[in-house]
Amino acid sequence: MKWVAGLVAFGVVVGAGETLNAYREISHRIVAAAMADEEGYARLAELCDRIGNRLSGSEALERAVVWSQAQMKEAGLENVTAIPVKAPHWVRGREAASIVAPVERKLNILGLGGSVGTAGVTAEVVAVQSFDELDRLGRKGVAGRIVLYNAPYRGYGNTVAYRMAGPSHAARLGAVAALVRSVTPASLATPHTGTLEYDADAPEIPAASVTVEDAETIARLCAKGEVKVHLEMDDRTAGEAELADVIGEIRGVEFPEEVVVIGGHLDSWDVGQGAQDDGVGVMAALEAASLIHKLGLRPRRTIRVVFFTNEENGGAGAEAYREWIGGRIRTHVAAIEMDGGAERPVGFGFTGTAAGLSRLQEAGVLLDGIHAETVGTGGGGADIAPLIRDGVPGLGLRTVGTHYFDWHHSAADTLDKVDPYNFKLNVAALAVMGYWLADEPGRLN
Numbered sequence: 424m425k426w427v428a429g430l431v432a433f434g435v436v437v438g439a440g441e442t443l444n445a446y447r448e449i450s451h452r453i454v455a456a457a458m459a460d461e462e463g464y465a466r467l468a469e470l471c472d473r474i475g476n477r478l479s480g481s482e483a484l485e486r487a488v489v490w491s492q493a494q495m496k497e498a499g500l501e502n503v504t505a506i507p508v509k510a511p512h513w514v515r516g517r518e519a520a521s522i523v524a525p526v527e528r529k530l531n532i533l534g535l536g537g538s539v540g541t542a543g544v545t546a547e548v549v550a551v552q553s554f555d556e557l558d559r560l561g562r563k564g565v566a567g568r569i570v571l572y573n574a575p576y577r578g579y580g581n582t583v584a585y586r587m588a589g590p591s592h593a594a595r596l597g598a599v600a601a602l603v604r605s606v607t608p609a610s611l612a613t614p615h616t617g618t619l620e621y622d623a624d625a626p627e628i629p630a631a632s633v634t635v636e637d638a639e640t641i642a643r644l645c646a647k648g649e650v651k652v653h654l655e656m657d658d659r660t661a662g663e664a665e666l667a668d669v670i671g672e673i674r675g676v677e678f679p680e681e682v683v684v685i686g687g688h689l690d691s692w693d694v695g696q697g698a699q700d701d702g703v704g705v706m707a708a709l710e711a712a713s714l715i716h717k718l719g720l721r722p723r724r725t726i727r728v729v730f731f732t733n734e735e736n737g738g739a740g741a742e743a744y745r746e747w748i749g750g751r752i753r754t755h756v757a758a759i760e761m762d763g764g765a766e767r768p769v770g771f772g773f774t775g776t777a778a779g780l781s782r783l784q785e786a787g788v789l790l791d792g793i794h795a796e797t798v799g800t801g802g803g804g805a806d807i808a809p810l811i812r813d814g815v816p817g818l819g820l821r822t823v824g825t826h827y828f829d830w831h832h833s834a835a836d837t838l839d840k841v842d843p844y845n846f847k848l849n850v851a852a853l854a855v856m857g858y859w860l861a862d863e864p865g866r867l868n
């Protein structure tokens with residue numbers, strides 16, 4: 424019950440304005456309700472265990488869309504609906520790879536999302552740690568070979584470039600396939616998938632992630648002589664997938680047309696359970712709204728819970744929501760995204776005006792009881808990017824982020840990685856911030 428001591432802090436904060444004072448008591452009630460709530464985690468368990476992972480175009484994602492609408496209605500949300508979304512349908516087929524010389528060894532791979540397949544290619548491997556190293560080898564050293572990017576993890580934002588741009592970069596130098604060391608700071612021999620981006624000016628070559636352990640093994644062998652790898656992948660893009668964003672609301676009592684979005688993405692990669700990425704985001708957003716409803720709180724503006732789709736391999740759900748609201752974007756007061764896992768929350772990142780930032784930093788005191796009061800710059804991920812692009816202030820929930828990328832996009836992203844206590848803290852942070860944004864007398868933009 425370590426949160427109880429923290430809550431006392433709500434009563435002793437000094438320096439915040441009178442209007443914020445009015446929200447301390449309500450915030451206290453919301454946090455207490457979130458910490459006592461078992462329903463949110465139970466819903467997350469049902470999503471993970473009974474529906475499982477949810478790649479765009481999968482039958483599981485279709486079931487998740489139906490299930491999500493039922494959950495929103497059960498939670499008391501109004502205007503529950505599904506917004507149709509179309510996206511390219513990428514399908515993972517049978518995948519296999521092995522070192523064939525100088526030793527024989529099976530490799531544990533996952534094709535990268537969007538990759539083309541190959542009936543089978545056997546070629547010498549050239550292992551590099553960076554794009555510069557590959558460029559120095561030039562076409563002469565790369566053509567006809569399989570490139571292995573064995574780039575050490577230097578933060579997700581930096582290292583993910585090898586997964587996204589690596590295949591086309593290698594193809595421009597004549598490579599026949601690309602292997603990418605999993606983008607993760609810690610590995611227990613699980614490959615981490617993720618999407619790639621083919622450039623229009625490069626041949627499309629098959630590309631797969633390998634484990635950190637396998638990447639290191641191949642690199643060590645390459646340092647001693649010629650290494651050959653065989654790769655087979657039935658992966659392909661097959662027509663269009665019919666998907667949906669799911670939304671539900673708590674209608675505002677004074678300005679119902681003004682909207683605060685709280686959301687995450689319902690789709691996931693096709694390994695693990697999509698628990699931390701991003702089952703926690705959608706289930707925490709729903710629970711935040713559910714608790715506000717259960718407490719009988721009716722904010723001035725509408726809180727809209729949005730389960731975006733196709734975040735992982737296309738972003739079609741984010742664009743479809745932007746299109747769906749059209750000119751009503753002017754009445755979007757703020758958007759909060761949770762897509763960084765449910766480790767212990769520390770606050771929010773914000774993208775918007777300097778005035779908006781300083782108001783949010785003041786409002787942060789409403790969350791100091793759970794030590795989630797820090798509001799910094801630069802917040803919001805891919806799902807609210809189209810809203811931010813068109814002027815809506817955007818917030819991204821931030822956590823300590825200690826282990827998120829250990830599990831991300833791998834078979835290890837399962838419910839057991841989600842600590843129930845930390846999950847509740849995330850629900851509390853979303854609910855307090857969402858309620859304040861939807862109810863405060865001013866407006867963030």
Ligand SMILES: [Zn+2]
Pocket residue numbers: 688700701734762
């Ligand atoms: Zn995600």
